[in-house]
Amino acid sequence: MRIGIIGTGTVGQTLGSKLVALGHDVTLGSRSKGNAAATDWAERSGPGGRAGTFAEAAEFGELVIVATGGTVAPAAVELAGAENLAGKVVLDLSNPLVFSPTGELTLDPVNTDSVGEQLQRALPGSRVVKALNTVTVTVMVDPDRVPGEHQLFVAGEDAGAKAQVTALLGEFGWPAERVLDLGGIDAARGMEMLMPFWMRLMRHYGHADFNYSIRAAN
Amino acid sequence: MRIGIIGTGTVGQTLGSKLVALGHDVTLGSRSKGNAAATDWAERSGPGGRAGTFAEAAEFGELVIVATGGTVAPAAVELAGAENLAGKVVLDLSNPLVFSPTGELTLDPVNTDSVGEQLQRALPGSRVVKALNTVTVTVMVDPDRVPGEHQLFVAGEDAGAKAQVTALLGEFGWPAERVLDLGGIDAARGMEMLMPFWMRLMRHYGHADFNYSIRAAN
Numbered sequence: 294m295r296i297g298i299i300g301t302g303t304v305g306q307t308l309g310s311k312l313v314a315l316g317h318d319v320t321l322g323s324r325s326k327g328n329a330a331a332t333d334w335a336e337r338s339g340p341g342g343r344a345g346t347f348a349e350a351a352e353f354g355e356l357v358i359v360a361t362g363g364t365v366a367p368a369a370v371e372l373a374g375a376e377n378l379a380g381k382v383v384l385d386l387s388n389p390l391v392f393s394p395t396g397e398l399t400l401d402p403v404n405t406d407s408v409g410e411q412l413q414r415a416l417p418g419s420r421v422v423k424a425l426n427t428v429t430v431t432v433m434v435d436p437d438r439v440p441g442e443h444q445l446f447v448a449g450e451d452a453g454a455k456a457q458v459t460a461l462l463g464e465f466g467w468p469a470e471r472v473l474d475l476g477g478i479d480a481a482r483g484m485e486m487l488m489p490f491w492m493r494l495m496r497h498y499g500h501a502d503f504n505y506s507i508r509a510a511n
Numbered sequence: 512m513r514i515g516i517i518g519t520g521t522v523g524q525t526l527g528s529k530l531v532a533l534g535h536d537v538t539l540g541s542r543s544k545g546n547a548a549a550t551d552w553a554e555r556s557g558p559g560g561r562a563g564t565f566a567e568a569a570e571f572g573e574l575v576i577v578a579t580g581g582t583v584a585p586a587a588v589e590l591a592g593a594e595n596l597a598g599k600v601v602l603d604l605s606n607p608l609v610f611s612p613t614g615e616l617t618l619d620p621v622n623t624d625s626v627g628e629q630l631q632r633a634l635p636g637s638r639v640v641k642a643l644n645t646v647t648v649t650v651m652v653d654p655d656r657v658p659g660e661h662q663l664f665v666a667g668e669d670a671g672a673k674a675q676v677t678a679l680l681g682e683f684g685w686p687a688e689r690v691l692d693l694g695g696i697d698a699a700r701g702m703e704m705l706m707p708f709w710m711r712l713m714r715h716y717g718h719a720d721f722n723y724s725i726r727a728a729n
Binding site: 399400403404405438439440441442443448473474475476480482483484486487488489490491492493494496497498500502503504505506507508509510 | 617618621622623656657658659660661666691692693694698700701702704705706707708709710711712714715716718720721722723724725726727728
């Protein structure tokens with residue numbers, strides 16, 4: 294499949310490399326043309342990987358992944374162009390983290406809105422799915438780093454889009470029975486609001502190789 | 512142990528009954544004297560259970576549990592009286608849920624503050640511990656309703672107070688190794704911000720007999 298990735302940071306590069314390894318064609322998109330992180334990544338990635346702008350990545354992808362920070366995701370999507378994303382599944386895995394000068398973590402948006410909802414409003418012709426924002430990037434593409442039957446979550450308005458994302462997660466190593474559907478895109482609020490708890494767990498364990506396993510009575 | 516409970520709703524009554532069954536002496540405190548919920552509960556509870564005001568419950572308890580809704584917890588604690596709570600462990604298990612007329616759930620406070628922190632600020636002479644707000648009340652006092660090695664979390668400034676709460680959780684059926692210490696009372700933010708996610712899980716499962724099991728690499 295042709296996949297566009299908006300964002301050239303660790304998350305974008307790690308997902309891009311995994312997707313290329315799985316046989317997909319990937320364009321890693323940067324804000325400005327000729328971004329060194331993107332061109333270096335493309336060179337390392339062989340024929341499956343290309344570098345481009347946000348707009349080129351969006352146009353290239355049959356499915357497009359937003360892999361920027363959450364607070365800048367709406368601006369990145371605007372640069373990518375709603376017309377380039379129309380009719381497509383847009384996978385949002387961002388968290389809107391804001392670190393204060395003293396290191397205090399807050400979220401923006403929070404509580405009454407979420408990045409997932411912001412992107413769906415900005416892209417009414419696209420099918421936004423929130424997923425993967427609840428684990429660190431190395432776990433996203435290698436769930437076996439964490440032992441046990443831990444889970445991922447998807448939220449979005451379109452069942453077909455969620456099924457397509459769930460299939461992609463399956464390629465990453467997440468069986469469909471470990472992907473819980475939490476409902477419409479407004480469920481992204483709860484998924485993003487896990488982040489302050491997640492940061493405390495990271496401090497507790499001293500690393501980020503952990504994940505949620507929801508245990509439930511029948 | 513003498514335990515005061517501030518709040519006569521389902522959470523307060525269920526915890527009170529469990530504590531009486533475990534052999535503790537409990538005063539269930541209500542906003543106004545002679546509250547029917549509290550006096551009925553005390554009558555059902557036998558010699559271990561008494562009814563009183565918020566202030567009487569606070570004065571009675573060696574350990575005091577705040578079991579009101581989160582949005583009213585600071586006012587309840589003010590009525591209980593900081594002087595009646597001085598030097599004591601105050602266990603806060605509330606969530607600051609606000610439901611809009613359309614049923615939309617938000618939290619207040621959120622993101623930059625939490626009920627746990629509000630109570631610790633209001634009670635500088637007490638040792639506030641946040642715990643138990645992450646599960647439904649029936650699971651609080653009967654963890655085996657949910658299968659597996661699921662967990663609770665504690666947050667607070669005082670290690671001794673957290674140890675005392677962890678011991679009480681042990682009486683409820685939670686072994687100490689399933690109680691994760693998330694740090695200072697500001698970790699209450701992340702614990703309270705789990706609630707929107709928790710509500711989506713409840714919708715997903717169709718019941719509230721579920722809990723988090725954090726899986727982590729060694």
